[in-house]
Amino acid sequence: MSERQGVLVLAEAQEAQVAPVTTELLGLGRRLAHELSSALSALLIGSGVGGISQDVIALGADTVYVADRPELGTFNSDAYTAVATKVCREAAPSVVLMGHTSIGRDIAPRVAARLGASLSTDCVDLRVDQDTGRLLQTRPVHGGNALATIASRVHPQMATMRPRSAAPAEPDPSRNGRIIPVDTSVLDIQARVVETVREEAEGLKLEEARVVVSGGAGIDGAQGFDLIRQLASVLGGAVGATRLPCEQGWVSPSFQIGQTGKIVTPDLYIAVAVSGAPQHMAGCMGSGYIVAINNDPEAHIFKLADFGIVADYREALPALIRKCQELVSS
Amino acid sequence: MNIIVCIKQILDPEMPPVKFKIDAQAKKVIAPEGIPLVISPFDEQAVEAALRIKDAQEAKVTAITMGGQSAKDAVKHVLAMGVDEGIVLSDEAFNGSDSFSTAYVLSQAIQKAGEYDLILCGRQAADWDAGQVGSIVAEELGIPVVTLARKVDATGGTVRVERVIPDGHEVVEAPLPAVVTVSSELGQARLPTGRGIVMAARKSIPVWSAQDIGCDVSRVGAGAARSEVVALTLPIHERKGEIVSGETGAQAAVNLALKLRENRII
Ligand SMILES: Cc1cc2nc3c(=O)[nH]c(=O)nc-3n(C[C@H](O)[C@H](O)[C@H](O)COP(=O)(O)OP(=O)(O)OC[C@H]3O[C@@H](n4cnc5c(N)ncnc54)[C@H](O)[C@@H]3O)c2cc1C
Numbered sequence: 094m095s096e097r098q099g100v101l102v103l104a105e106a107q108e109a110q111v112a113p114v115t116t117e118l119l120g121l122g123r124r125l126a127h128e129l130s131s132a133l134s135a136l137l138i139g140s141g142v143g144g145i146s147q148d149v150i151a152l153g154a155d156t157v158y159v160a161d162r163p164e165l166g167t168f169n170s171d172a173y174t175a176v177a178t179k180v181c182r183e184a185a186p187s188v189v190l191m192g193h194t195s196i197g198r199d200i201a202p203r204v205a206a207r208l209g210a211s212l213s214t215d216c217v218d219l220r221v222d223q224d225t226g227r228l229l230q231t232r233p234v235h236g237g238n239a240l241a242t243i244a245s246r247v248h249p250q251m252a253t254m255r256p257r258s259a260a261p262a263e264p265d266p267s268r269n270g271r272i273i274p275v276d277t278s279v280l281d282i283q284a285r286v287v288e289t290v291r292e293e294a295e296g297l298k299l300e301e302a303r304v305v306v307s308g309g310a311g312i313d314g315a316q317g318f319d320l321i322r323q324l325a326s327v328l329g330g331a332v333g334a335t336r337l338p339c340e341q342g343w344v345s346p347s348f349q350i351g352q353t354g355k356i357v358t359p360d361l362y363i364a365v366a367v368s369g370a371p372q373h374m375a376g377c378m379g380s381g382y383i384v385a386i387n388n389d390p391e392a393h394i395f396k397l398a399d400f401g402i403v404a405d406y407r408e409a410l411p412a413l414i415r416k417c418q419e420l421v422s423s
Numbered sequence: 424m425n426i427i428v429c430i431k432q433i434l435d436p437e438m439p440p441v442k443f444k445i446d447a448q449a450k451k452v453i454a455p456e457g458i459p460l461v462i463s464p465f466d467e468q469a470v471e472a473a474l475r476i477k478d479a480q481e482a483k484v485t486a487i488t489m490g491g492q493s494a495k496d497a498v499k500h501v502l503a504m505g506v507d508e509g510i511v512l513s514d515e516a517f518n519g520s521d522s523f524s525t526a527y528v529l530s531q532a533i534q535k536a537g538e539y540d541l542i543l544c545g546r547q548a549a550d551w552d553a554g555q556v557g558s559i560v561a562e563e564l565g566i567p568v569v570t571l572a573r574k575v576d577a578t579g580g581t582v583r584v585e586r587v588i589p590d591g592h593e594v595v596e597a598p599l600p601a602v603v604t605v606s607s608e609l610g611q612a613r614l615p616t617g618r619g620i621v622m623a624a625r626k627s628i629p630v631w632s633a634q635d636i637g638c639d640v641s642r643v644g645a646g647a648a649r650s651e652v653v654a655l656t657l658p659i660h661e662r663k664g665e666i667v668s669g670e671t672g673a674q675a676a677v678n679l680a681l682k683l684r685e686n687r688i689i
Contacts, residue, residue: 170570292590
C-alpha cells in the first residue's frame with residue numbers, strides 16, 4: 094500500500110485542446126500532490142493527441158503518459174479501460190482522478206474493479222487528511238439532499254470529480270515534464286461505437302453562457318418556452334430546462350440541467366417555474382446569482398435563490414423582458 | 424432470450440426536500456414516516472427496457488434484488504409490470520456492502536439463476552448515486568458493458584444500444600452476453616396492470632442467502648467495504664432568498680430587473 098505514490102489524472106482532449114474538466118483536475122491534482130509530497134502525472138488517450146501533452150505539462154503534470162492510436166480517437170469503453178488499467182498498474186499512483194464525464198463515469202468503475210481500488214464518483218471536494226494522509230472524498234448523495242465524506246481503506250484511491258467544482262490550473266509554459274508513450278497493443282475491444290449522432294443545440298453553448306434562463310414543469314409546453322428564449326436572448330444567455338420539459342420534448346434533451354444533465358456555473362441563473370429539487374439544483378448551485386420566478390410563495394427554490402418574485406411567469410416574463418431590454422440597451 | 428434486471432428499493436428520491444433528515448452522529452439517513460419506499464427510477468426503466476424487448480420477441484425476464492424484508496414488494500411491483508420471475512437476495516452478511524460487494528453478490532446470483540444473455544441495471548441507484556454496480560457486475564462476469572442507454576435492442580447475439588452523450592447519442596454494439604445500464608432518457612416505465620397484479624400475487628419469490636449463491640463471505644458486508652463514510656452532513660445554502668415585491672406580477676418583474684441592475688448583475 095505504501096509503495097504506491099503520486100496522483101494520476103485521466104486527461105481528456107476536446108477539439109484538439111485540453112478539456113476544461115481536465116484543467117480543473119490538474120489544478121486539483123497539483124494541490125493534492127503537493128499535500129502528499131509527491132508527483133502529478135497524467136494519462137492522455139486519443140488519436141493525434143501527442144500535440145497537447147506539452148499543454149498538460151504546462152498545466153501541472155510532471156509526467157504525461159500518452160496512448161496515441163487511431164482506434165482511440167473516439168471513446169471506446171473497453172479500450173480506454175484497458176489502457177487506463179495498464180498505466181495505473183505500471184505507474185502505481187496512490188490517487189487516481191477522472192472527470193465525472195461520459196468517459197470518466199463509464200470507465201472508472203471498470204478500472205477500479207480491475208485494480209482492486211476504492212472509488213467515489215461525482216465528488217465535489219477532495220482533501221488530504223493531515224493526520225492519516227488519506228484522501229477525503231466529499232460527494233453529494235440522495236440527489237444532493239446530503240453530502241457524504243468518504244475515506245478509503247485500500248489503494249489506489251480513485252475519484253471522479255464533478256465538472257466545475259475545482260478551480261482550473263493556470264498554465265505555466267516554462268514547466269518541464271516527461272512524456273512517456275504507452276504500449277497500446279492490447280485493447281480487448283468487444284463493444285464498438287458504430288455511429289455518433291450529434292444534436293446541434295441552437296445558439297450559445299450552455300456551459301459557456303454567462304447567463305442561463307431555465308424553464309421548468311410549470312411552463313406551458315413548447316410554446317411557453319418562447320418567453321424563456323426571449324429573456325435569454327435579451328440577456329445574451331442560453332436556455333436550460335429541468336427534466337420534465339426535456340422528457341416531454343418541449344426542448345432538446347441536451348438542455349437538461351442537473352445531476353443527470355449538464356452542470357452550469359453562469360454569473361446569473363434565472364429559474365422560471367422550477368420548484369428547486371436537489372437533483373436540478375445540483376446542476377446550477379455554483380452559479381454567481383440565482384433568481385427564482387415561481388407563483389407558489391412556498392416553493393423551495395426561494396430558499397436557494399438570491400432574489401425571487403412570486404408571480405405567474407406568463408405575467409412576469411413579458412414585463413421582465415421589456416424592462417431588461419430597456420436597461421441593457423441604455 | 425434470457426434477460427436479468429437488477430433492481431434496488433430506495434427512499435423516494437423525489438420526496439419534498441424538507442422531509443429529508445439525517446442522523447449525523449450515526450452517519451445515516453433517517454427514513455421519513457409515511458413516505459413509501461420506491462424502486463430506484465432508473466432500475467424501473469431498466470425493467471421497462473427488458474419488457475420492450477420481450478414485447479417484440481420471445482424472452483424471459485428475471486428481476487433480482489438485494490435487500491431486506493421489504494424487498495419483496497419491489498419484486499412484486501415488477502412482476503405486476505410483466506416480469507416473469509423475481510429473486511430476493513437477503514442475508515445479514517450482506518449488510519453494509521459497498522458497490523464492489525453488491526456487484527459480486529449480484530453476479531453470483533446471476534450465475535446461479537441460469538443462462539443469461541442480457542443484464543440490465545439502472546445507470547445509478549438514486550439514493551447513493553454512485554453509478555458503479557452495473558459496470559462492476561460486467562467485470563465480475565468478464566463480459567462487455569454499455570452505460571447510459573436510452574434505447575436497447577437485442578437480436579441475434581448482439582445488443583445495440585443508443586448511449587446518451589452530452590450533445591446527442593452514439594450507437595454502440597456489443598456481443599451478448601453483455602450488461603447495459605439504463606438512463607432516464609429511455610422514457611417512462613409502464614404501470615402494473617390489474618391482471619399483472621393478480622398474477623404477481625400468485626408467484627412465489629425465492630429468497631437466496633449468501634450460502635445459496637456460494638458467496639465468499641469475506642468479500643461481502645461492511646467488513647469488506649473498500650471505503651467508509653467518515654461524515655454525513657446537510658448542504659449549507661448561503662443565499663439570502665430576498666423576495667422582490669410589486670403590486671402585480673408584472674410590477675414585481677420590473678422591480679426585479681431594477682434590482683438586478685442596481686446590483687450590477689445585468
Ligand atoms: C435520480 C434522479 C435524477 C434526476 N435528475 C434530474 C436532473 O438532472 N435535472 C432535473 O431538472 N431534474 C432531475 N430529476 C427530477 C427532479 O427530482 C425534479 O422532479 C425536477 O427537477 C422537478 O422539475 P421542476 O422544478 O420543473 O418541476 P416541479 O417540481 O413540478 O415544479 C414546477 C414548479 O413550477 C411552478 N409553477 C407552475 N405553474 C407556474 C406558473 N404559471 N408560473 C410560475 N411558476 C409556476 C410550481 O409552483 C412549481 O414550483 C431527477 C430525479 C431523480 C430521481
